[in-house]
Amino acid sequence: MTSIDRLICETVNPFDSTLFRPGNFWQETHDTQRAIDEIHGEVVTAIDATVKQTIADRRSRTILLSGDSGAGKSHLLGRLKRELNRKAFFAYIGPWPESDYIWRHTLRYTIDSLMYVPEGRRESQLLLWLKGLIPSNDGGVFGKLLGARSTFVRNLKAAHPVGIYNANEFFSVLFHLTDPERYALACEWLKGDELDDESLKLLNVNSAIDTENKAQNILGNFGRIASASQPIVLCFDNLDNVDRSDRGYIDLQALFNVNSIVHNQKLKNFVVIVSIITNTWNDNARHIQPADLARIDEQLRLKPISLSLAEQLWTLRLAPLHERATPPPKSAIYPCTRAALIGKFPGGRALPRSVLMLGRQSFQNAKQALQTGRSPIAPEANTNTDTTAPPKPTTPVAAAPAAAEAPSPSAEFLLRWRDAFQKARDRVTAIRQFSEPERIRMLREVLEVLGVCGVQPKFLSGRSYSRYSLGFYWSFEVGRVGTIWVEEPNLVSFCNVMKACQKAIRDNACEHLYLIRAESLGVPRNQGYRRYRELFVDSVHRHIVPDLASMQTLATYHDLLTASLGGDLILADRPIAPPELQQLVRDTGVLQDCGLLQELGAFGSDLSSLLTPDREEHREDGLDRAVADFIFALVQTQQLMGRVVLRETAAAQFEALSVEQIDREIDRLISEGAVGVLDPSAPPDAQLVCEAS
Secondary structure, X not given: OOOHHHHHHHOOOOOOHHHHOOOOOOOOOOOHHHOOOOOOHHHHHHHHHXXXXXXXXXXXXXXXXXXXXXXXXXXXXXXXXXXXXXXXXXXXXXXXXXXXXXXXXXXXXXXXXXXXXOOOOOOOHHHHHHHOOOOOOOOOHHHHHOOOXXXXXXXXXXXXXXXXXXXHHHHHHHHHHOOOOOHHHHHHHHHOOOOOHHHHHHOOOOOOOOOHHHHHHHXXXXXXXXXXXXXXXXXXXXXXXXXXXXXXXXXXXXXXXXXXXXXXXXXEOEEEEEEEEHHHHHHXXXXXXXXXXXXXXXXXEEOOEEHHHHHHHHHHHHHHHHHHOOOOOOOXXXXXXXXXXXXXXXXXXEOHHHHHHHHHHHHHHHHHHHHOOOOOOOHHHOOOOOOOOOOOOOOOOOOOOOOOOOOOHHHHHHHHHHHHHHHHHHHOOOHHHOOHHHHHHHHHHHHXXXXXXXXXXXXOOOOOOHHHEEEXXXXXXXXXXXXXXXXXXXXXXXHHHHHHHHHHHHOOOOOEEEEEOOOOOOOOOOHHHHHHHHHXXXXXXXXXXXXXXXXXXXXHHHHHHHHHHXXXXXXXXXXXXXXXXXXXXHHHOOOOOOHHHHHOOOOOOOHHHHOOOOOOOOOOOHHHHHHHHHHHHHHHHHOEEEHHHHHXXXXXXXXXXXXXXXXXXXXXXXXXXXXXXXXXXXXXXXXXXXEOO
16 A cells, blocks of 8 residues: 555656647647546637538638637647547648748648548548548449559549649649558658659659749649548647748748638638737737738637636646555645645636646645655645655755745756657657758757857858758858758759859858758769769868757757747746757757767867766766766656656666666765665665755
């Protein structure tokens, strides 16, 4: 039997702020058994009604979904996807890197989302959408039409005789979606990748979707042939990190241009949801043309929730812990109390994130009280019948304050970074997963963290390839550095980029030129390859081959920056603004292992003096150092943990290490005095690990 108080001391805080970060609903997992339908239920009902209207008349509609930071907008989008995916297909559209790239960005993210398989289905949204287009009187017609590409294309052209852009090529690519061996290649073309000539021939197409006009028309095709299929819900989210106009405000006009074209061209079967922070909308709506604002069909706002719903939110988070306790506590929210809710929110309503943050503080208060042998809550509020407390300290430990102190931002950031990197590693499986503008933007973001000077986007001249490049200075003594990142496999495009590079050198646009490319460079007979050798072989200019881990690192920082700009990066119980995020990245040294940045010379000759954590630890085994830093940060943020839980949490993060290796790191930290043990006489698996005195 394990008491609830013992479990509170042992466990990770169930209100941990790493759970607050929003993101792409196709890349997040949610426990549908632990959801509260009443939270924002009226908004879900309204959007469900809009989807049903679109199913009935096929007319596209636009919804503006606003709410304060922490109201649960991104969480709500995920809920809509889960609950309505049987009625509609869902696409998540993240922030676009450049306004003159928004159609290609929207198309790319739409196809990415359509490639996911809905829960309970065996085929992707894209294949389910395609099957909805084939006129059939029996289940075998679809299969019969797949026998020959020409038959497939002819039948779809007959069903849609007018209004389809580039019909032969578009329907040909749709045909190849039905071939498992060419499905991925067909998706790459639909996303706008510049494929090589061999791949284009396999798909029976002549060129890539390489302009805004082509992307607009291809996305329009989805609307023009949608009469027999389910609606597509386009969810635009995290809009605080979109491209900015020349006057400095976020360029929402670009998004509403897209929305107006959907309506003006009478594209059918789209539901556009614009999810935005209320203050962001209020500050930027005046920059949008009135005619475009008129295209919003419905405005919905997420409101704060009642304290009764707040209690339910606490109950859901605490339920797994309570289920393990013997005897079970009488209060479903123990060690939290309703009195704490009333004291914090006297108006009787609160934002869901604020409720969870108060839960974290209350839980940490309980840990600290139990650590010193006190009751975790005030006697008059204590409805818990279990009075078994953990052992009182037998070795000196720091006295707990009356209220839980905010955790160290640096310690909590290390855990947040680790969590975000793990998610990036799971979802980022190829460098070409991102478009060229997205990769360059991510690189620019981390360079700005490292304090580079004179960052100039679109360093190369020419409209076609300028977005692949940027220029900057490490120092004025070294001179200007030009950087080009191009991964398009099409060697004609690569040759054109090499021509642009040669022109930049002739024009003395930079002193050092770096080409970042992991894709093929071609063969000696290719003109692009010969130009590449002239520029980058036996030269002061360099070719850098990026690794996947570096791409994952850039994506991790981009995700955290996007959360920070939207007020969604919570550390030490408060939002972290971008300047503080940059400082935390520098202080903790999380970028120092990024191979791409090392190759670019980001850290100079003395990396350790530039980016080194406060706790000096220079073991030869980098993995041991990483797990020790993780354990140390976890104890700092949790203040008190069971050794078994600490070990299991570390093992889940570092699968390459054995339990014995992790145990040795815990022992090492104890012997160094970095962490303490509350009950050293207890068997190791019964020990509680705490902060050092």
